[in-house]
Amino acid sequence: MKSPLDYLQENRERFVRDLSDYVRFPSVSAQGHHKQDVAACAQWIHDHCSGIGLDTRIESTGGNPIVVAKTPYRAKRPSYLVYGHYDVQPAEPFELWTSPPFEPRIDNGALFARGSSDNKGQHLAHLNAVEAYLKTGTELPCNLTFVIEGEEEVGSEHLGEFLKKNRAELKCDTVVISDNGIPSPKHPALTYGLRGIVAFEVIVHGPSRDLHSGIYGGSLENPAMALAQMLAKLRDKNGRIAVPGFYDDVVPLTTYERKQLAKLPIKESEYKKFLGVPALFGERGFTPIEQRSARPTLEINGLTSGYQGEGSKTIIPAWARAKITCRLVPNQKPATVQRFVAKHLKAICPSTVRLEVESGHGGDPYLVSPESSQAQAALRALKSAFGHAPLLMREGGSIPIVTEFKRQLGADTLLLGLALPDDNPHSPNEKFDLTCYDRGGRLGVHLWQELASTS
Amino acid sequence: MKSPLDYLQENRERFVRDLSDYVRFPSVSAQGHHKQDVAACAQWIHDHCSGIGLDTRIESTGGNPIVVAKTPYRAKRPSYLVYGHYDVQPAEPFELWTSPPFEPRIDNGALFARGSSDNKGQHLAHLNAVEAYLKTGTELPCNLTFVIEGEEEVGSEHLGEFLKKNRAELKCDTVVISDNGIPSPKHPALTYGLRGIVAFEVIVHGPSRDLHSGIYGGSLENPAMALAQMLAKLRDKNGRIAVPGFYDDVVPLTTYERKQLAKLPIKESEYKKFLGVPALFGERGFTPIEQRSARPTLEINGLTSGYQGEGSKTIIPAWARAKITCRLVPNQKPATVQRFVAKHLKAICPSTVRLEVESGHGGDPYLVSPESSQAQAALRALKSAFGHAPLLMREGGSIPIVTEFKRQLGADTLLLGLALPDDNPHSPNEKFDLTCYDRGGRLGVHLWQELASTS
Numbered sequence: 001m002k003s004p005l006d007y008l009q010e011n012r013e014r015f016v017r018d019l020s021d022y023v024r025f026p027s028v029s030a031q032g033h034h035k036q037d038v039a040a041c042a043q044w045i046h047d048h049c050s051g052i053g054l055d056t057r058i059e060s061t062g063g064n065p066i067v068v069a070k071t072p073y074r075a076k077r078p079s080y081l082v083y084g085h086y087d088v089q090p091a092e093p094f095e096l097w098t099s100p101p102f103e104p105r106i107d108n109g110a111l112f113a114r115g116s117s118d119n120k121g122q123h124l125a126h127l128n129a130v131e132a133y134l135k136t137g138t139e140l141p142c143n144l145t146f147v148i149e150g151e152e153e154v155g156s157e158h159l160g161e162f163l164k165k166n167r168a169e170l171k172c173d174t175v176v177i178s179d180n181g182i183p184s185p186k187h188p189a190l191t192y193g194l195r196g197i198v199a200f201e202v203i204v205h206g207p208s209r210d211l212h213s214g215i216y217g218g219s220l221e222n223p224a225m226a227l228a229q230m231l232a233k234l235r236d237k238n239g240r241i242a243v244p245g246f247y248d249d250v251v252p253l254t255t256y257e258r259k260q261l262a263k264l265p266i267k268e269s270e271y272k273k274f275l276g277v278p279a280l281f282g283e284r285g286f287t288p289i290e291q292r293s294a295r296p297t298l299e300i301n302g303l304t305s306g307y308q309g310e311g312s313k314t315i316i317p318a319w320a321r322a323k324i325t326c327r328l329v330p331n332q333k334p335a336t337v338q339r340f341v342a343k344h345l346k347a348i349c350p351s352t353v354r355l356e357v358e359s360g361h362g363g364d365p366y367l368v369s370p371e372s373s374q375a376q377a378a379l380r381a382l383k384s385a386f387g388h389a390p391l392l393m394r395e396g397g398s399i400p401i402v403t404e405f406k407r408q409l410g411a412d413t414l415l416l417g418l419a420l421p422d423d424n425p426h427s428p429n430e431k432f433d434l435t436c437y438d439r440g441g442r443l444g445v446h447l448w449q450e451l452a453s454t455s
Numbered sequence: 456m457k458s459p460l461d462y463l464q465e466n467r468e469r470f471v472r473d474l475s476d477y478v479r480f481p482s483v484s485a486q487g488h489h490k491q492d493v494a495a496c497a498q499w500i501h502d503h504c505s506g507i508g509l510d511t512r513i514e515s516t517g518g519n520p521i522v523v524a525k526t527p528y529r530a531k532r533p534s535y536l537v538y539g540h541y542d543v544q545p546a547e548p549f550e551l552w553t554s555p556p557f558e559p560r561i562d563n564g565a566l567f568a569r570g571s572s573d574n575k576g577q578h579l580a581h582l583n584a585v586e587a588y589l590k591t592g593t594e595l596p597c598n599l600t601f602v603i604e605g606e607e608e609v610g611s612e613h614l615g616e617f618l619k620k621n622r623a624e625l626k627c628d629t630v631v632i633s634d635n636g637i638p639s640p641k642h643p644a645l646t647y648g649l650r651g652i653v654a655f656e657v658i659v660h661g662p663s664r665d666l667h668s669g670i671y672g673g674s675l676e677n678p679a680m681a682l683a684q685m686l687a688k689l690r691d692k693n694g695r696i697a698v699p700g701f702y703d704d705v706v707p708l709t710t711y712e713r714k715q716l717a718k719l720p721i722k723e724s725e726y727k728k729f730l731g732v733p734a735l736f737g738e739r740g741f742t743p744i745e746q747r748s749a750r751p752t753l754e755i756n757g758l759t760s761g762y763q764g765e766g767s768k769t770i771i772p773a774w775a776r777a778k779i780t781c782r783l784v785p786n787q788k789p790a791t792v793q794r795f796v797a798k799h800l801k802a803i804c805p806s807t808v809r810l811e812v813e814s815g816h817g818g819d820p821y822l823v824s825p826e827s828s829q830a831q832a833a834l835r836a837l838k839s840a841f842g843h844a845p846l847l848m849r850e851g852g853s854i855p856i857v858t859e860f861k862r863q864l865g866a867d868t869l870l871l872g873l874a875l876p877d878d879n880p881h882s883p884n885e886k887f888d889l890t891c892y893d894r895g896g897r898l899g900v901h902l903w904q905e906l907a908s909t910s
Contacts, residue, residue, distance in 0.1 A: 030766030090768055096664065154766050181670065195669060199767045208731025209551065212881040213754045214650060214852030215636065217782050218746035219726075221736040224755035224777070225690060232687035235680060271674075276663025281676040281807040291673035299668045300679035301770050302761035307778060311485035311609055312654045312815050313545055314780050314853075315756050315881055322679070323762060325769050327672050352736040360767050397669030398769075426667040426770050 064150030084123025085152030129444020155361025180417030199360030334362025363400020519605030539578025540607035584899020610816025635872030654815030789817025818855020
């Protein structure tokens with residue numbers, strides 16, 4: 001009988017073609033005009049799951065549908081759930097892509113396309129592993145359910161409801177998610193912590209319409225200047241967020257954690273070069289690794305005001321707005337942090353303009369013990385799949401649904417990322433390394449054996 | 456014989472139709488895709504001038520063409536030049552217009568359209584006056600040349616060269632420009648001062664591409680935050696521009712001027728309501744009239760960074776930019792002021808980002824004596840045309856070419872605005888009051904008599 005690992009080896013090229021097909025869908029959940037592409041993409045992954053032998057259905061929600069795919073159920077075996085998302089970030093600005101974002105291109109051992117690493121390639125690797133089990137007739141030591149949703153990039157609004165409604169069916173021992181990164185194929189890693197997030201928009205309203213800056217300029221507040229002055233006050237010169245209460249709930253890093261994080265193979269000079277910045281900058285007293293994974297932030301994601309076209313337009317804009325997200329660490333709460341920021345903005349807003357704060361999505365931070373038996377099983381599987389000793393790390397990104405799985409199903413999540421540091425998720429020229437894609441398949445093969453052995 | 460004033464009266468409706476035709480051209484000089492509309496508009500005003508009996512030609516420049524139209528030359532008469540511009544501001548944001556910007560609508564005694572008051576209606580009023588002289592066979596006591604250009608809204612780049620090249624032909628005693636405003640038809644005014652302008656863009660470059668704010672956020676400077684913090688430092692809490700050297704060349708207002716400006720019929724409470732702001736704001740120690748006409752400013756005209764679409768995109772933007780204009784008063788110089796601002800920005804720019812300052816157009820401020828014989832003639836003509844005693848005022852807007860006329864032709868300019876305070880130039884729902892349009896025609900009839908009588 002052929003082994004699942006052999007099957008993976010033999011089907012490598014076809015797996016790449018599958019991924020190419022999958023990333024052609026511009027399944028951008030944040031943009032209403034891609035609604036049909038999102039639906040078509042859900043249908044594609046449904047058909048794929050079905051085709052490899054999974055019991056598959058598309059479940060409608062109040063938003064984008066969720067694809068559920070299950071291995072044939074066998075009693076008295078542990079059950080695991082694999083989560084992924086088929087929606088992707090907006091691809092703008094298009095002009096910065098070397099090739100069109102939804103026309104996959106293979107170059108230098110990587111597949112370039114929006115959604116390739118975040119997250120289509122990563123959950124497709126797990127599906128490849130299950131396909132290898134099923135097609136080779138190898139017995140799976142567990143029951144597996146894939147939950148692949150279409151709203152991760154806009155806050156997974158309907159996932160919680162879905163989990164609650166299907167709680168009995170989805171009951172599992174552990175959730176597995178590959179939606180994050182590792183330092184390199186030689187440094188596989190288990191991620192034991194995630195940052196949370198809270199998103200909101202700040203709008204400063206000035207005059208009732210854009211005004212001629214010559215005729216009126218000087219006699220009224222410019223909302224763009226008012227916004228700039230308010231934003232400027234949100235961070236001090238030491239990189240600390242200058243919002244009263246912001247750090248109140250932050251659990252300090254332990255000495256052990258700081259030691260572990262320091263093992264990650266990242267050189268500041270190379271990191272700086274990789275980012276393309278003249279110098280690094282972050283909260284004083286912390287290393288860049290700590291700053292970007294274990295400390296909270298407040299970032300401006302977008303600024304909009306007045307005239308943005310060619311040439312100049314001499315106006316005082318009617319309004320100015322900033323899109324903001326805060327990254328949160330245990331035990332900060334999204335709603336509390338947003339309240340602190342909004343309260344502070346209100347306190348520093350001049351009486352010459354009107355302030356509006358629009359709430360966006362949020363997600364709690366997450367932390368699990370790397371010493372649990374599941375975590376240890378995952379570390380063994382990582383070693384087998386990659387052939388290198390795995391590291392422990394915390395991730396700066398947010399996977400808000402990790403806390404939702406804990407809340408609704410009571411299950412902890414193993415974060416087994418497959419993306420590389422230069423994969424450009426959320427940026428132009430997103431890619432997915434084909435070696436990682438392959439190792440991801442192998443990881444799936446080893447993982448279910450290792451996990452089942454602990455149950 | 457019919458008098459020019461009778462002719463104006465009899466042709467009022469047709470003059471409105473002419474203006475309606477003229478404003479239909481989206482002659483937006485700042486936007487490359489309107490190039491052909493700009494050319495068609497030049498052709499229209501050429502044909503109109505020709506049709507009323509002027510010797511007319513279209514003169515090409517390195518940019519948009521200039522229309523030159525002359526009355527039949529007679530020696531031993533004074534020569535005057537009337538300036539106007541057929542190009543208009545961009546109409547964005549379109550959705551704030553009650554009716555489409557280039558489909559004229561008459562409502563409540565005003566004609567609504569982009570360019571109606573700035574500047575098509577104002578110079579068309581002068582053309583109507585000349586038409587009245589020519590069509591009634593009334594002798595003009597002077598030689599008149601109309602110079603109507605197509606680049607005023609983008610800095611009149613080619614006008615200086617044109618004036619220089621045609622200096623002999625364009626030699627004149629006085630230039631007349633109606634491209635500004637008066638408080639009301641009951642308060643006609645001669646404008647004796649104009650603010651200058653200097654436009655530039657500030658670009659802050661951060662990472663080489665947009666970055667995932669979760670994965671990297673906290674370890675590098677956010678260019679939008681860096682820009683906000685730099686912009687914030689450009690103005691202090693007293694409304695003073697906090698740029699070393701900025702006020703060095705400012706000529707203080709005299710007691711006489713402050714007294715004259717205080718006569719303007721503007722109530723702060725009504726002004727605040729008109730602007731639609733919760734409270735006025737400006738440089739401490741000056742009245743709103745002074746702040747907006749006789750004091751320099753630094754205004755943000757536009758802010759752009761990161762993601763601006765629907766929903767959120769969790770990125771650290773690669774760059775952030777601000778469009779800025781400074782309004783200048785005598786004796787500030789555009790290049791000097793821009794140098795001061797750029798120098799200061801450089802001084803306060805953190806080493807974690809890269810600063811770029813892109814130069815835009817500039818224009819000197821302007822001030823003439825209201826006691827000259829030409830100014831006195833204009834005041835008499837204003838009184839005859841409007842039936843009310845004229846005021847003296849300074850205008851906050853910029854007409855950079857006024858200084859160009861002085862430099863190239865040695866002629867002073869009379870600024871005889873016809874726009875009203877609520878005409879919304881540069882804003883959505885621009886309009887031109889039809890009473891002012893009519894009085895503008897009458898002003899033309901009286902003005903040439905009064906001016907010629909002083910020569």
